[in-house]
Amino acid sequence: xxxxxxxxxxxxxxxxxALQTEEAMPLGGGQTLIPSLxxxxxxxxxxxSLRGVDEIRGICRDDAGRICIGGGTTHxxxxxxxxxYPALAALAANIGDPAVRNRGTIGGSxxxxxxxxxxxxxxLASGATIVTNTRExxxxxxFEGMFMTALEEGEIITExxxxxxxxxxxxxxxxxxSRFALVGVFxxxxxxxxxxxxxxxxxxxxxxxxxxxxxxxxxxxxxxxQGLSVPAEGMIGDLHGSPEYRAHxxxxxxxxxxxxxx
Amino acid sequence: xxxVSMTVNGEAAEGEAEGRTLLVEFLxxxxxxxxxxxxxDTSQCGACVVHVDGRAVKACTMFALEAEGAEVRTIEGMxxxxxxxxxxQQAFQDHHGLQCGFCTPGMxxxxxxxxxxxxxxxxxxxxxxxxxxxxxxxxxxxxVKAVLAASGQDAExxxxx
Ligand SMILES: Cc1cc2nc3c(=O)[nH]c(=O)nc-3n(C[C@H](O)[C@H](O)[C@H](O)COP(=O)(O)OP(=O)(O)OC[C@H]3O[C@@H](n4cnc5c(N)ncnc54)[C@H](O)[C@@H]3O)c2cc1C
Ligand code: FES
Ligand code: FES
Numbered sequence: 299x300x301x302x303x304x305x306x307x308x309x310x311x312x313x314x315x316a317l318q319t320e321e322a323m324p325l326g327g328g329q330t331l332i333p334s335l336x337x338x339x340x341x342x343x344x345x346x347s348l349r350g351v352d353e354i355r356g357i358c359r360d361d362a363g364r365i366c367i368g369g370g371t372t373h374x375x376x377x378x379x380x381x382x383y384p385a386l387a388a389l390a391a392n393i394g395d396p397a398v399r400n401r402g403t404i405g406g407s408x409x410x411x412x413x414x415x416x417x418x419x420x421x422l423a424s425g426a427t428i429v430t431n432t433r434e435x436x437x438x439x440x441f442e443g444m445f446m447t448a449l450e451e452g453e454i455i456t457e458x459x460x461x462x463x464x465x466x467x468x469x470x471x472x473x474x475x476s477r478f479a480l481v482g483v484f485x486x487x488x489x490x491x492x493x494x495x496x497x498x499x500x501x502x503x504x505x506x507x508x509x510x511x512x513x514x515x516x517x518x519x520x521x522x523x524q525g526l527s528v529p530a531e532g533m534i535g536d537l538h539g540s541p542e543y544r545a546h547x548x549x550x551x552x553x554x555x556x557x558x559x560x
Numbered sequence: 561x562x563x564v565s566m567t568v569n570g571e572a573a574e575g576e577a578e579g580r581t582l583l584v585e586f587l588x589x590x591x592x593x594x595x596x597x598x599x600x601d602t603s604q605c606g607a608c609v610v611h612v613d614g615r616a617v618k619a620c621t622m623f624a625l626e627a628e629g630a631e632v633r634t635i636e637g638m639x640x641x642x643x644x645x646x647x648x649q650q651a652f653q654d655h656h657g658l659q660c661g662f663c664t665p666g667m668x669x670x671x672x673x674x675x676x677x678x679x680x681x682x683x684x685x686x687x688x689x690x691x692x693x694x695x696x697x698x699x700x701x702x703x704v705k706a707v708l709a710a711s712g713q714d715a716e717x718x719x720x721x
Binding site: 299300301302303304306328333335345347349374394395397398400 | 562578579580582601602603604606609615616617618621622623625626628670673674689691692693
C-alpha cells in the first residue's frame with residue numbers, strides 16, 4: 299500500500315469537507331477498498347472513514363412505507379434489521395462471510411458497483427432511491443456499467459430507500475471461491491408491475507431483463523419465463539464460466555427466483 | 561505516525577500506527593501478539609479473525625486507526641483466567657479440530673463469535689458461519705464436531721462424509 303492520510307470524522311459535514319482534498323476517498327467497511335489498496339489499484343491521498351458518522355448508519359421507515367437504510371449500515375445490520383423485506387434480509391445475510399458482513403456496508407457496495415455484487419441487483423429490482431449528500435438518484439439512473447455509477451468525486455451515499463414489494467426473491471448462483479454471484483437474479487413483484495435485475499452476468503454490470511418483466515407482469519409463474527433467454531453476446535466470460543453458461547444461468551436463476559418468491 | 565489506543569484482551573494498549581497500518585500488523589508487530597495469523601492477506605482465509613467490539617472481523621482488512629477506542633479480543637485472550645483452555649479451545653483439542661494449527665486462531669475466534677450469537681448451532685449453521693475460515697488440513701469435519709461439542713451438543717452424531 300502507498301501511504302495516505304487518515305481521518306475519522308464524526309459528522310457528515312466534516313466528512314464532506316474532508317473529502318474535498320484532491321484524491322481523497324471515503325472508506326466504508328474497507329472490504330473492497332483495502333484489498334484494492336494492497337494491490338496498489340487505488341492510491342488515495344487521504345482516506346475518510348465513514349465509520350464514525352452515526353447519522354448515516356441505521357434503518358428506519360419513511361411515510362411512504364419505504365425502508366431507509368443508512369449508507370454506512372453493515373450487511374450484518376441489514377440482515378437482522380429488515381424483517382418486513384425478507385428477500386433483502388436474506389441477500390444481506392448471504393454476502394461473503396460473517397466477518398465481511400460485520401464490516402462491509404451497503405453504501406460501499408453500491409458505490410463500488412462490482413459487476414458480480416449482490417446489492418446492485420436488490421436496488422435495481424426494488425426501484426430503490428440512492429440518496430447522497432447532495433441529491434437523490436433513482437436506481438434506474440444510477441448504475442452506469444461495470445464499476446461505474448452516477449456518483450461524483452467526493453459524493454457520499456447517505457441513505458438507500460427501498461420500496462417493499464408484494465413478493466420478492468434473490469437467487470444467487472455462488473462462485474464458491476470468491477463468494478460473489480456467478481449469476482444472481484432479483485425479482486420483485488409490485489402492485490403495478492414486476493422488476494427483474496440480473497447481476498454477475500453482463501459486461502455492462504447489473505441490468506434489468508425487460509422481456510422477463512413483461513412476461514411476469516401478466517403471469518407471475520416460472521412457466522411464464524420458461525421459453526425466454528438472454529443472448530450470450532455481451533455476457534462475461536472468464537475461467538468460472540463462459541458467456542453461454544452465464545446466459546443460460548440467467549434463465550435458470552430467474553425461474554428459481556420466481557418459484558421461491560411464490 | 562499517529563498514536564492509537566484500544567483495549568486488547570481487557571487491558572489498555574497503546575502504540576503508533578500509520579494510516580495504512582493494518583490491525584493485524586499492529587497486533588503482531590507493535591503489541592507482539594503473534595497468535596493472530598496472516599494466511600492470505602487478501603480477506604479470503606480467516607486466519608486473522610479477531611473480535612472488535614464483540615464482532616468477528618478480519619484483522620488483515622481493517623486499519624489499526626479504525627480500532628481507536630475499541631475493545632479487541634485475540635486468541636491470546638481466550639484462555640480461562642487460570643490459564644486453562646476455554647471451552648472452545650478444549651473442544652478443538654479433544655476432537656482433533658486442528659492439525660498444523662495455522663488456521664486455528666481464526667477458527668476459534670469465529671467459532672466463539674458464532675456461539676455468542678447462536679448458543680446451540682446446527683451442523684449446517686456451523687458450516688455456514690465458518691465459510692470464511694479456510695483450513696487446508698482437517699477437512700473441516702473435526703472442526704464442526706469441536707464446535708458442536710463446545711456448545712454442549714453430541715458431536716458424534718454427525719457422520720463423516
Ligand atoms: C471474502 C469476500 C466476499 C465477498 N462476497 C460478496 C458477495 O457475495 N456479494 C457482494 O455483493 N459483495 C461481496 N463482497 C464485497 C463486500 O460486500 C464489500 O463490503 C462491498 O463491496 C464494499 O463495501 P465496503 O463498505 O467494504 O466499502 P469499501 O471497501 O470501504 O469501499 C468501496 C468503494 O466505495 C466507496 N465508498 C464506501 N462507502 C461509501 C459511501 N457511503 N458513499 C460513497 N462511496 C463510498 C469507497 O471510496 C470505495 O471506492 C465480498 C468481499 C469479500 C472480502
Ligand atoms: S489473512 Fe486475513 S483473511 Fe486471510
Ligand atoms: S489445521 Fe492446518 S490449516 Fe487448519
